[in-house]
Amino acid sequence: MRKLALNDEILLSIQQPARYIGGEVNTVNKDPKKVDIRFAMCFPDVYEIGMSHLGMQILYDMFNRREDIYCERVYSPWTDLDKIMREKKIPLFALESQDPVRDFDFFGITLQYEMSYTNILQVLDLAQIPLHAADRTESDPIVIGGGPCAYNPEPLADFFDMFYIGEGETVYFELMDRYKENKKQGRSRREFLEQAAEIEGIYVPAFYDVEYHEDGTIKSFRPNNSHAKETITKQLVVNMDDAYYIETPVVPFIKATQDRVVLEIQRGCIRGCRFCQAGNVYRPLREHSLEYLKDYAYKMLKSTGHEEISLSSLSSSDYTYLEGLVNFLIEEFKGQGVNISLPSLRIDAFSLDVMSKVQDVKKSSLTFAPEAGSQRLRDVINKGLTEEVILQGANDAFHGGWNRVKLYFMLGLPTETKEDMEGIAELSEKVAETYYEIPKEQRNGKVNVVASSSFFVPKPFTPFQWARMCTKEEFIERAYIVKDKFRQMKNQKSLKYNYHEADLTVLEGVLARGDRKTGALIEEAYKNGAIYDSWSEYFDNRIWMKAFETCGLSVDFYTTRERSLDEVFPWDFIDAGVSKEFLKREWLNAIDEKLTPNCRQRCSACGGMRFGGGVCYESKN
Template identity: 70%
Template sequence: MITKQFSRPSVKMALSDELLMKVEQPARYLGNEVNAANKDKSKAEVSFCMCFPDVYEIGMSHLGIQILYDMFNRFEDTYCDRVYSPWIDLDKMMREQDIKLFAVESQEPVKSFDFLGITLQYEMCYTNILQILDLSGIALRSADRDINDPFVIGGGPCTYNPEPIAPFFDLFYMGEGETQYRALLDLYKKWRAEGGSREDFLHAAAKIPGIYVPSLYNVTYKEDGTIDAMTPIYDDVPKTVRKEIVLDMTGAVYPERPLVPHIRAVQDRVVLEIQRGCIRGCRFCQAGMVYRPVRERDVERLKQLAVTMLHNTGYDEISLSSLSSSDYSKLPELVNFLIDECSKRKINISLPSLRIDAFSLDVMSKVQDVKKSSLTFAPEAGTQRLRDVINKGLTEEVILQGAREAFEGGWSHVKLYFMLGLPTETEEDMKGIPELAERMAEAYYEIPKEKRNGKCQITMSTSFFVPKPCTPFQWARMYSPEDYLGRARIVNHTMKQQHNQKSLKYNWHEAYVTVLEGVLARGDRKVADAIETAYKMGALYDAWGETFHYEIWTAAFEKCGLSIDFYNTRERSLDEVFPWDFIDTGVTKAFYKREWERAMQEKITPNCRQSCSGCGAKRFGGGVCFENQNSVC
């Protein structure tokens, strides 16, 4: 790592040396990392505290916060700082000693900021949101806050159904943050100068494109518990909120001097975002739907960014970030450039999100020459029938040919990702997972022994499918924890019957977490009561296996008179009004219905570069929709 002399304003640490010596990983709470902005909060007109509701090591790996942190601090009138969830040890000490939660750079209380922006990446972090508010001395519910509290704003993929956490937020930002935050900050400055209530500001903010203010909408329910209607309380508040999108990715802000954490982060490398969106139409994938249309960064800009970011951070690895890196149109040119640059300095190149059918043996071999690692592929389903249901667009022949090319290129360790509990799944589909892995192992051992690179290891990992809002599978039912574990046992038993079982390994996800994630993903505003109750009963860090307690959640739902099965296992009508239907992602509900019906018919829908499927994203006026002037969407 490079070193740097810091010149930030004098800062009084929020935690004493004595306290820091008692906590695990004290560097989590120090701030002043390499490339920190080092601005003076007292000289800014607006202060914004970015929050990742999990530990520092995970939060520092998040590209979205890096981008927004860089963007906010480029504004001369704005000071942007960061806060992360304190780990359980510090949480306990702060409560015992009445220490308020603080931002890491200024070490000032979170409550002293004008805005608290919380990124919502994963539903299982929802109790951590309440921890952040609670430790900051901010009322948990928006309705209970006053003029001295910051405005709490949520952003990120979970905002595509914000309703389970809507009462805890003053407003949500729908879509990509580069476009409308400047307008929101200017509105705040105007409101503060003129004076007015919090309600006045929120009413005005609701008119900014992409901003959703939950308190300005009434939700009514039918007798069966489903939603009847969601209605704005003012005529000038929009009935639907359309997501914001960046069309010019090349000109968009990007951190050339990204923050370098004090301690090893989960993603401890330069991250180069090559594009947004995905041309594939996997029916289970929320990101592939809500980030449409695909928009690429110019390859020359990416080359410049790569060189600059590596120089400014001292990292020894660079990763290409996108939903499907193989579909970036200039991937060979970019990778060849990176190989030339990185091989001189022994810098590793990570190429995640690669599809087997688009993976070049030439590229694989060149990357291997720099630094070898295992390959990760995601067939998602074990049989061709089920891959067609989910619109994966991969045949077994293509999968096995990709594996052969990988093995011939010198790889011997492969990770395969699948899902269990997908719509229409049968026992044959479950058994197909280890049977596919077995055929991959057979392909490895067909290679002459002298050309093999050691022993073959194929690791299968299964997660349990969680239907997400704004996808064709948003109508799908879920199952009980016992049912999910039974499916995993079928996979495990079948694996042990394979000829090459010693080359196969199987891991599966926690079923109880899956069930709760499903409720939080598709829940309505009533679920907020259960979240708050669970938090007050001790739920925290639910994304961590060692701290997740399913029994707390079942007790919380029971106490609030809510049924987990209502949100998970019941069949949903195609005409049901969903909590998230007021959000316009660009992709229409009519398209989702068509795709759901095609899934039931086991029909494939071509990707966006093959033909336009009429999803609706062409309304944004850019991206892949206009590469070849596709037919009207």
């Protein structure tokens, strides 16, 4: 029987002790002495969030299929255990073996969102691994980061030995093989990093120097080591059916945020929304075959006992075989109490027909994402969604028995005017009016329209990476304009409006487009108590503002400053598929309010098809 890293006294004194004991259904157990490489894979947030992450489950399963690798899981200890571990000097441990992370060969950390950055320092600190890569010795694990935020790794460059740019299923095994050979030959840590730097998609920050202009912008970014490449090219799966997937997902003891089987139906997106980083860096669109998905749906539901399956993608409606897959799931699991979740659907007649088959209409609400309140601004962001389509979708939904609708918007988008802001309330009102146009005897009670707005953050590798960002005060002022307009609506009792935290968004903007200098900011904030910043109850903006002052950095430099088209960005050394020229064209199209057709209508020469395996107009004609 395993000896737990935490004794009974500690486990009984903390919230949700099941977060830390391991042993869940479908976990992998190996003898650490019989493997060549031990890999601790960390999601730097609380267990319930991390256990819902598909990418980590895929890599966990993939690594453990090899007999010579033992991959174990690590999550951020919640604040109660964090305090105890520091007081009692208990090192951070992996769930499967309960062994200290510092004893592993690799410590892999997934970078899913900017507001987890202080938690990355938390797990390094608790693991008793030096925060700075430059201070690590031969006995320390190789710290590697990957995930969406690795597309601008520079704010975290000082803390990582290397980053993996792209999809994890492609070159990880080559990296592991080189590590084994390096170890076998008795070579040093630095020699392994040089070997790793030669692999496509691997970025070793120590092998690059940054030079700045007097105004703080980047003058140059160059390799300082002959093994390092000028450009790091993202890695991606070409044939989705050849990629690793999970047959036996780990099933948590306690309820996770996404407590269901997740079936990834495709990667990438054809839509080209100009604010969306994922839609750009995951290009081109690559689909799983219908037979592949049928097979994995059956295997995962059988191996987990879950009662819900979610079809995952950026835009589920664009999956070619969606109707066939949904019909199969309905027929195959009829009477077995299995629910089917279909996120990211466009609300049209087909989608509503599908949802009426798989949902209890009395309990569900439908989600529309107009993103902007006016057609002009929807054209600016290339949303490709007209007011007519939105209202027709709402009308179809209401006639189908739905009476609750969620509408998602963004405030602070480029070129936004007061009319665009007020349009959020006006469009919400029109949706409610659509319901009341239905004869009373055909309605399903009162209508409830909830509009929510997040605040716009310009992200790397999007056409809006050149855009200025609003200040906290501007965001709040815009939210008040929308809120005031809602009060003027005739159906205001049927309407509700929420908006995101402005100061949190401003900080996210700093970290999203930050350079290496922001690493000192993250470290200063962490040392002064910043942790779990993505949780509103723990986020303390005062700590961060003090850190800006201490580090001599300006919030406005990273947020509100206008960028010229020839500025060198911290992430320009990465080839993410979409070319900078394409992004510039789309930025100018946005300013001119011009729509760009989706990839199935016309190829826009974004550069993504260089990687092969994708679906676009060019590949079909």
